[in-house]
Amino acid sequence: MDSIKVHNSLKPGGPVPFVPIEKGKVSWYACGPTVYDQSHLGHARNYVSTDIIRRILAHYFGFDVKFVMNFTDIDDKIIIKARRQRLLDLEKKKNHTDAELKELVLAAFQAYAKSNLPALLEPADQPLTPENYNARRDVAYGNVLAGGALSPESKPGDAEAKVKMHISNMTSAVIALSGNSQVFKGAEEILLPYLDSLYKETIDTSDQSMFTDLTRFMEGEFTDDMDALNVLRPDVVTRVTEYVPQIATFVEKIVEKGFAYEAEGSVYFDIAAFEKAGNTYARLRPDSRNDKALQEEGEGSLSKALGGKRGAGDFALWKSSKPGEPYWPSKWGNGRPGWHIECSVMASDVLGSRMDLHSGGIDLAFPHHDNELAQSEAFYCEHGHEHTWVNYFLHMGHLSISGSKMSKSLKNFQTIKDALASTYTARSMRIVFLLGRWNDGVEISPDMRSQADSWESAVNNFFINTKSLLVEAAGTKNVDSAIGKLSLDPEKKKPTEGLLTDLEQAEKDLETALVNSFDTPQAMRIIMDIIRKANVQITTIKSDEDLSAVEAVARWVTRIVGILGLDANATPPYNGLGWAPSAAAVNVDPHVAVQPYEAVYKSVVSESKALQLPSSDAIESLLAASPAVEFESLANSGVRDPEQLALPFLRAVSRIRDELRRIAPTSSPDIKKSILALSDRIRDVDLTNLGVYLDDRTDNQPSLIKFIPAAELIAAREEKAAKEAEKARAKEEAKIAREKAEEEKWAKAKLAPEDMFKSDERYSDFDAEGMPTKMKDGSEVPKSQLKKLKKEWDRQKKAHGEYLAKFGGSSA
Template identity: 65%
Template sequence: MASLTIQNSLAPGSAVPFVPLEDGKVSWYACGPTTYDLSHLGHARNYVSTDIIRRILMHHFGFSVNFVMNFTDVDDKIIIKARRNKLLELETRKPYSPEQRRELVFKAFQAYASSNLPLLQSADDAADLDENNYQARKEAAYGRVLAGGTITGEGKPSDAEAKVKMYLNALDSAAQALRTGTLFDSAEDILLPYLDSLYKETFDTRDQTPFTDLTQAMEKAFVDDMTALNVLPPDAVTRVTEYVPQIVKFVEQIVDKGFAYEANGSVYFDIAAFENAGNTYARLRPESKNDKALQEEGEGSLSKTLEGKKRSGDFALWKKSKAGEPFWPSPWGAGRPGWHIECSVMASDKLGEQMDIHSGGIDLAFPHHDNELAQSEAYFHECGKGEHTWVKYFLHMGHLSIAGSKMSKSLKNFQTIQDALATTYTARNMRIVFLMGKWNDGVEISPDMRKQADNWETTLDNFFTNIKAKLSEAEAPTSAVKDLSLADKSVDGLTEELEQAKKDLNAALSNSFDTPTAMQVILRLVRDANIYMNKSADANLQTVEAVARWVTKIAGIFGLDPGAQPPYEGLGWGSGEIRAAVVDPKTAIKPYAAVFAKVNEDVQALNLAHTPVQAVLAQQQPQVEFSELEKSGEQDIEKLALPYLRATSRLRDELRGIISTAALDPMTKQAVLSLSDRIRDYDLTDLGVQLDDQTDRPSLIKFVPAAKLIAAREEKSALLAEKAKQKEEARRAREKAEEEKWAKAKVSPLDMFKGDAKYLEWDAEGLPTKLADGSEVPKSQAKKLKKEQDRQKKVHEEYLVKFGTSA
């Protein structure tokens, strides 16, 4: 087996050998969500990709993984959103008159525009911005951005343009609210920051309920999303608010070691002191070390008040709480943890002074992860022992982007996971999309990528369906079929291809979890197996089954079947839903038994005496075969249903057989045809069973999701209805053309030009001689009129022959 290498952000470049601190065991800390809003597809990309790597480590490479994840439940974004939500709730309760409400929204509208879109109020405009002149000013100031360009007119659109569009969308809604009077219903985006500016300093934070209500609700939503995406739960979960005392002690030790200092109630990390002690700062992103925009983003609201900092790059370990912010006691006064310190404390508490893997989205590399590394290595620093290694391998998941901008809550350009699963994706399909890209590469989901993912899933789905159907056919109580399909044979080409696929897949996964290559290995093998299985009726199904079971195992390792459990020794994947652990056989087969009973009854009603059908009716006893399965403890619903499905299918096969061989009267023949179609297209389709007719062999029974079969049936019905409609429209068009043709032919050539206002006189043959102005008809025109009359004579004669009458 190839040795595992891994792309380590701490060692940019080629993948490096993965050697955990303890043989066979992996300690892993993953940055979890900030619980202030619903999770979106960008989060799905991060956590699903993380889950895939975790599963590969555990179930392919055999590591024991201790996976810890945090929930950030106190943070600037959480504080602001929770406080604003509460303030808006309080505001809606106030007994405002309609005029007072409008004035409040109007002031919020102007404040929002002034703060975020200053170009709307240019120096040339004497009038204040309002809902009436807003549209014209928007087009004048930001028309270039709205048309897909950039603010400056140069380069490609990025996050800056995405923000402009977000701000304009908020003002669009607010302007509409001001014009229509809907006010509070449509202007929430602009009202929230305005109310916050008015009342945040009077907000009583001794009651932390508004904050905990928000974070607990969002944490539950996140957990539900991850469950829906089949992401394994962490082995341990940590929350910032449960670690505040430990955070205070952690910060104290960093201060005591001389790597941090207190200023105006806040504590800042001293980067210069850290580096002077022989340590390296910004090891992940050295090029971003002096990026002020990223530094300010990392500091949040504190970045606006820098008093007391020795250097602008120094970052907060502990923040002095301002009015309107929750607080906890500390040696430096009432405050709250800095953003980065939380992970250092919680990860170190759970995993010790060293860990194998730390992961998160690529946007966290600087400043969050670089600051985590610095403060943690400062905490564990010992003089004379060199730099401390807190993390061996840093894994950063690539962004998911939309039109060049990362998907982000702050940009409001995201689709929530809940919405995506309800409208656009299944959990399996989304995971396949992510598997088709490298975990550390950026991904922009394109129609082509979606098509590739759909094709991959469909290919495997059909492969599993077909091999299970053929195995069921071979294992049916028909020895001739069984002997033919499962005969012992020598090692063939497909066996060799399977062994090569195993080697190729292992090589791909050993190369820093190269899932795109692994997915191609699987697809290639499945296509080869399909060719082998379909090339002859006596293909060795045991070889194909071996392929299917190996593919099933890898699909299970990748998390593509939520109902599967390691070591993934089944055959095929489930529908995507987790089934009950214990199945009651009699309850499970009721729908199948009911269909058989109904079909049996309807066949008997046809009174097909003296045909093979009558003998089959007497022989069928599916309940006996089912009872044997029940006694054996069988839990697979498909296997339990097969006795009834085989019996139903056999009756249909016999019905099809007698249509061309038995001497049936027309009415009986039509009834047999109708029943045969109904069994296939309705009775079994509604159960999620597809019958494939085979020449000289029983129909092949396939289990396919009922929704898929019903959709195909409805699509077929719609196509037939459309064809019938087109055929009818064509018939009517032909009839109309025919009517118009004979209506024209009915006119006598003597009369065809008479009554036309363009002419004044006609000769004895009915040809015009003078125009309406009294002038003679020109010779050239007269020749044309004569040719038209000759053509009319011919069609008029045809009319007389056909109808025998004239006009």
């Protein structure tokens, strides 16, 4: 195996060799979520991509991975949300009159505009009201609402997304004030910050349950979302609130070493002292070290009033708690941890002074991860020697929508729960992320989804076809017993050498892709390429050796998609073939599961017996057989996969149908018609509605049974019916057009040539054949015109003759 290379944010450029601290083992700390709201697709992008790399390291390369992840269960966002919700709940309990409530919302309305949408306050001499809001909104921000940018020279991004969010909140409040909805519900987003500005210092934070109730609930929601996405759970989970004493001790040591200082009850990291000692700050994002906006975002919105910093970039390790904020005791007074210090302490506690990997979203690179590095290296460095705390930083590209990062704060997100309930499956979402590089951004688009759906469909169909062929060729009762039963005869290997050689090359190419910084887009292309080649082999299978080569490809693809996490029920070493059955199959009642298939079987037997079929031992034997015996054997042996349980009845139906189609040509016309109608209905209606497709084959080969989602089969049936209906409509229209043309032809031909010009007012005299001789004014008909009229007369004479020959009679 070539050595693995990874993109390491600590060393910009191409991938660098990955050399773990301890051979065969990988220590990994991943920044987990701040649990204050539902998780969205941006979180899915981060944690699914992280999970993919973790699975590749553990299940493909065989590393023993120790994976640690934290939950940030106390920070400014959590404090603000929990406190504001408490204040809103208290406000709702007050006995407001309608006038008082309207006055409260109007005050919040004005305050919200002043803080977030100041352009709405122009002109200043005319107060903003719900009545003039729409007009002002359209003037001030109409361009942004139409998809434009705040400034003509820039492109829409996060700033514009934030404006749209604030406008949405303001608009909801206006609607609420109009009386068409509950005021508190509609105006909640503008009331929350306003109430917080009025009453935040009155909240008793000695009872921290308002914060922990929120975070414990959201932690559970996040875990459920990750389980639903087939993300492996961490080996170790840490929480900030469980580490506060250790954090305080950690900070004390940094202060003692001269790399931090206390000011007004808070403790700040001293960047100047750190660098003076020979250390490097902002190693991940040196160009961002003076970015004031990022620095402020990293400190948190509640920390703007903290004072005493020596350097503008110095960041808080410990924050003095103000009224309305939770607190813990420390030597500097009551306070709480800074955001960055939490990960340094928790990661170090579990993994020690060094770790192989540290990961998170790309937006965490600065200041969060840069600050983590600085404070951890300050803690561990000795005698002026710089300490390496993290060897490799992996940053996942973020997910964007309409040019802006998907985030909770911008409220431009779709929650994971909503996505899985509507537009995605866990598998389809993971495929989307696999089709992009883990360290690149992903833009949600219809093309992206279409490509992922196409890939999934191709793999699924390949598994379906291979399993169907194996069951038939091996003559077994289920797929599991068919796998691996065929073997390659060395003397007959020639027909399969091409595909087997292709598989060997695919295995090498896949490893090359994965050692190249986990290049999953290339891996997905390799999988698709070998499937295309195997599909070609499927169409020309002539022997067990040919099919065995296809099986080898299918089993290899099964292993790789299992490693990539595309099968929620598969576990290492990912043996078998195809996607594993759903989790629901484990507790299925066998008799309930097969009832629809058994009903179809009984119906087919009954209707077949009612037909006056030609004498046939084969059909009589098939109709007398009892697939229920085979089914009971499977159920009693513990099989709970609905597909396997259904196979006895489906095989019986398929064999009866095949035999009916074989004897149809020797039946009377009426019986033949009935047989073919029943055959088509079995395939296109009865089984299609159950998600089963019978693939009819030539040369008297038995039909293949394929399990395909019923929705796909029904959609295909409806599309086929629509095309046939359109074809029939076009045919009928063409027939009517032909009949009309024919009718017009004979109506015109019915007129005798002698009479065809006599109704033309241009002429006044005619000869015996009805040809005009004089014009209306008595002049002779011009010779050139006579020549043209004679041609018309000759054509009409011929047509009239055909009319008389067809219909008889005379022109009279």
